[in-house]
Amino acid sequence: MRYAARRLAQAVPVFFATTFVIYAMVFVLPGDPILALAGDKPVPDQVLNVMRERYHLNDPLLVQYGRYMLGVFQGDLGETFTGQQVSELLQDRWAVTAQLALTAWVFELVVGIGLGVVAGLRRGGAADTAVLAGTTFVIAVPVFVVGYTAQIVLGLNLGLFPTAGTDEGWPASYLLPGMVLGSFGLAYVARLTRTALVENLRADYVRTATAKGMRRRRVVGVHALRNSLIPVVTFLGIDFGNLMAGAVVTEGIFNLPGIGQQVFQSIQLQEGPVVVGVATLLVMIFIAANLAVDLLYGLLDPRISRARA
Amino acid sequence: MRVSRRRAAALAAAMTMLIGGCGGSPSGSDGKAEANEFSVALTEPDHLTPGNTSSSYSITVLDALFDTPVHLGADGTPVMAAAESVTSTDQKVWTIKIKSDRRFANGEPVTAQSFADSWNATAYGPNGWTNNYYFANVEGYDALNPEEGEPAADKLSGLEVVDDTTLRVTLTAPFSQFPITLAYIAFAPMPKAAFADLEAYDQAPIGNGPFVMDGAWEHNKQIRVKRSPTYTGERAAKADAVTFKMYASRDTAYTDLRAGRVDLLQTIPPASAAEAKRLLGDRFVAIAGGTMDYLGFPLFDKRFAGADLRRAFSMAIDRQAIVDAVYDGTFQPMASLLAPVVPGYRADACGAACVYDPAKAKQLYDQAGGFSGTLNLYFSNADPSYEQWMTAVANQLKQNLGIADIKFRKIPASDYLTTLRQRKEDGPYRQNWVMDYPSPQNYLEYQWGEGNRMGWENKEFDALLEQANSAPSLEASLPLYQKAEDIALAEMPMIPLWNWQDQSGFSARLQGVELTPYSANLHTITVKRS
Numbered sequence A: 001m002r003y004a005a006r007r008l009a010q011a012v013p014v015f016f017a018t019t020f021v022i023y024a025m026v027f028v029l030p031g032d033p034i035l036a037l038a039g040d041k042p043v044p045d046q047v048l049n050v051m052r053e054r055y056h057l058n059d060p061l062l063v064q065y066g067r068y069m070l071g072v073f074q075g076d077l078g079e080t081f082t083g084q085q086v087s088e089l090l091q092d093r094w095a096v097t098a099q100l101a102l103t104a105w106v107f108e109l110v111v112g113i114g115l116g117v118v119a120g121l122r123r124g125g126a127a128d129t130a131v132l133a134g135t136t137f138v139i140a141v142p143v144f145v146v147g148y149t150a151q152i153v154l155g156l157n158l159g160l161f162p163t164a165g166t167d168e169g170w171p172a173s174y175l176l177p178g179m180v181l182g183s184f185g186l187a188y189v190a191r192l193t194r195t196a197l198v199e200n201l202r203a204d205y206v207r208t209a210t211a212k213g214m215r216r217r218r219v220v221g222v223h224a225l226r227n228s229l230i231p232v233v234t235f236l237g238i239d240f241g242n243l244m245a246g247a248v249v250t251e252g253i254f255n256l257p258g259i260g261q262q263v264f265q266s267i268q269l270q271e272g273p274v275v276v277g278v279a280t281l282l283v284m285i286f287i288a289a290n291l292a293v294d295l296l297y298g299l300l301d302p303r304i305s306r307a308r309a
Numbered sequence B: 001m002r003v004s005r006r007r008a009a010a011l012a013a014a015m016t017m018l019i020g021g022c023g024g025s026p027s028g029s030d031g032k033a034e035a036n037e038f039s040v041a042l043t044e045p046d047h048l049t050p051g052n053t054s055s056s057y058s059i060t061v062l063d064a065l066f067d068t069p070v071h072l073g074a075d076g077t078p079v080m081a082a083a084e085s086v087t088s089t090d091q092k093v094w095t096i097k098i099k100s101d102r103r104f105a106n107g108e109p110v111t112a113q114s115f116a117d118s119w120n121a122t123a124y125g126p127n128g129w130t131n132n133y134y135f136a137n138v139e140g141y142d143a144l145n146p147e148e149g150e151p152a153a154d155k156l157s158g159l160e161v162v163d164d165t166t167l168r169v170t171l172t173a174p175f176s177q178f179p180i181t182l183a184y185i186a187f188a189p190m191p192k193a194a195f196a197d198l199e200a201y202d203q204a205p206i207g208n209g210p211f212v213m214d215g216a217w218e219h220n221k222q223i224r225v226k227r228s229p230t231y232t233g234e235r236a237a238k239a240d241a242v243t244f245k246m247y248a249s250r251d252t253a254y255t256d257l258r259a260g261r262v263d264l265l266q267t268i269p270p271a272s273a274a275e276a277k278r279l280l281g282d283r284f285v286a287i288a289g290g291t292m293d294y295l296g297f298p299l300f301d302k303r304f305a306g307a308d309l310r311r312a313f314s315m316a317i318d319r320q321a322i323v324d325a326v327y328d329g330t331f332q333p334m335a336s337l338l339a340p341v342v343p344g345y346r347a348d349a350c351g352a353a354c355v356y357d358p359a360k361a362k363q364l365y366d367q368a369g370g371f372s373g374t375l376n377l378y379f380s381n382a383d384p385s386y387e388q389w390m391t392a393v394a395n396q397l398k399q400n401l402g403i404a405d406i407k408f409r410k411i412p413a414s415d416y417l418t419t420l421r422q423r424k425e426d427g428p429y430r431q432n433w434v435m436d437y438p439s440p441q442n443y444l445e446y447q448w449g450e451g452n453r454m455g456w457e458n459k460e461f462d463a464l465l466e467q468a469n470s471a472p473s474l475e476a477s478l479p480l481y482q483k484a485e486d487i488a489l490a491e492m493p494m495i496p497l498w499n500w501q502d503q504s505g506f507s508a509r510l511q512g513v514e515l516t517p518y519s520a521n522l523h524t525i526t527v528k529r530s
Helices: A002-027 A032-038 A045-054 A060-071 A087-119 A127-140 A143-157 A172-201 A204-211 A216-245 A247-253 A259-269 A272-300 A301-308 B002-023 B055-066 B112-123 B130-135 B192-196 B196-202 B250-258 B269-284 B307-315 B319-327 B358-365 B384-401 B413-421 B440-448 B459-469 B474-491
Strands: B037-042 B070-071 B078-080 B083-090 B095-098 B159-163 B166-170 B212-214 B222-227 B241-246 B285-294 B377-381 B406-411 B429-433 B492-506
Touching: A002 A060, A002 A272, A032 B285, A045 B130, A060 B078, A087 A127, A087 A172, A087 A247, A087 A259, A087 A272, A087 B241, A087 B319, A127 A172, A143 B002, A143 B250, A172 A216, A172 B492, A216 A272, A216 B078, A247 A259, A259 A272, B002 B055, B037 B055, B037 B250, B055 B212, B055 B222, B055 B406, B070 B440, B095 B112, B112 B159, B112 B166, B112 B192, B130 B222, B130 B358, B130 B377, B159 B212, B192 B196, B212 B377, B250 B269, B250 B358, B250 B492, B269 B285, B307 B358, B307 B384, B307 B474, B307 B492, B358 B429, B377 B413, B384 B406, B429 B440, B440 B459, B440 B474
Parallel strands: B037 B241, B377 B406, B377 B429
Antiparallel strands: B070 B078, B083 B095, B095 B166, B159 B166, B212 B222, B222 B241, B285 B429, B285 B492
16 A cells, blocks of 8 residues: 555656646747637737737746646646637547547457467467467558558448447447557557467476366466466556557547547647646556556565565 | 367457447448438538638538628629628728528527627627638728727727618728628628627527527537528528538548448548549539649749749749649649639630740740759648649759759748748748639739738739729729739749649439539538438
């Protein structure tokens, strides 16, 4: 418990440092966001001044950041240049990204570990070779290629999935994008599981267990696999944060109005409050995911939690 | 081996079940086929207050929700809509008669006051609305937009509500094109109810058009509109409802059009144009729009001061080859400063100076004394195609004129216009113009008129524009604008390149689609009953 508390305390400076760096980065982007909004049309000075005042764009960086953080602690995440409340905006979008990330994550976890076990148990066999080749391919191909190909072939030509949008709700609308988003992590999970399992199957304790006459299923399932899952759990924990943050391309291709799409648009429009708001939440998710991973270690391998207590 | 094969088979079976079982019905529109409603692919609008948006996506929605005083026919001629007539004897004081039987969606009658309220709010500086500058030529604008401090007034002195159906507008100078400008969305009326809470109104606008909002604006997802029960105008809607579906990517919208999940898409990506033409047949519609690309010269840089040199550049650029390579031939090479949709357009206004002729270009270039130093080419990073065509231009200038030292200046999109405004460029730059209303004045005055970006000055040109602006009628103004265009082409401070084309496509369910450069005319569309 003390360990968990210390981890939480560490998160506070991380929180301020990341949000400030991100705010500063958006701040120093070249160009005037208000002028950029108007495109090629002239903007009267009066209008320009009103907009700059409204969004405090004339203040120095530290004042802007301080004002923003003050708002955040009062539950006000600021507003976008089109006048929408950031908190409302994120509320709508958060659900979409969470559903997408969870779908991808479960896909990664179930299919990834499954493939890893199949490959690991039969090292050098046909299934192993197929898994190795397949995962290499998936890691090598950029996500937008996988995304568009899956959309055209499985969505448009075969009609197995909706091509885009969230009209069909969860799970139908999220399956294909979830699989595309999770494909990259899936490849890693499969390979990590396979390697760890292959190694552990050769370990002394497995030989001992087998020698004691334990059934193969129990040897693999309880002894070897449990130990093999430690690196996989680490990866899955961190990857959950990645999935939440890294859905920009996938959300774009499948037209899912989630966080990734919003961040992309907001960076283009130089909307500091939105970018920082999202980043703040992502930082918190990363911290929480890491914490969860650490606690899970203890369950998989009691030695770890004892050593730390 | 046997085990793993069985497991693999089981896994494959599970995957198949997963895929098959959860496929859902991609053609959710099957069930709606009987309903007389359709969907339009769009990108999220920024605002839905007529005075506060110039985004073409917002305008597509607002065009369904509002009737402006005037509408534009397919050929760009003004047709009376909410107005009965727009007249003037001196082109400076205009009398707008409002049709008396029209109502807003909330039942409130549309009067001259509804227009005055809307226009005043847009022109009022502290509101910070995008279309503010459309009222800059109405008398009293300066009092609402002082350079410093609070405005002295919140109503344009040039707007006079004579009675319920008469609005008198006094401009700062004669302006023969005024009736055409009234087709722009900034001139739509707003009901009294709007001013109680302008922020709420922006989310749920109440208009006087053929459609009304049906439910809330679901941001980034959809906006639904249904046929207005109170509408008595000329554009009565034939469909029961329209759903605008928001897409972040044009490519995805196009895929959805192919999958039959959206019925109308007005922005088919240029790269997919050839395929769309083949797949959709006569349901693919290409319309020349009002958007033009130019190559501008910084005349304040002495090296570009000679007109012969600028003409040589123009003749050294193979517009057709670039359009074919970069835009799959969908854009149209231009030998005119005006887009083809603009009344007064002449296909060959430019003559020899816009014809690709490397030999003559080189001769002219040498005569003009050539060019020394580095040639910097300016464009923004807003779209990858800008760099593609600039590269082609650079290659042609290199090859045809022998300019060896050419560099690219790719500026972040948000900084590009600031760079040009501050005259930081020292070489030719990409200039793009999106038409506001189909009048030669809209192109010529804003781009070549006084205080233009190139630093070009020509008294004769300015005088001709002034004459055209005070001409007694639209017809009488055209020859004068053309004369001004001739001067700008002869001097060539800016080279016309090509005209953009909008590529639209629609599903087999729709009939009565009448797309024009000015409107999607959603009110004419119905769903086929089969």
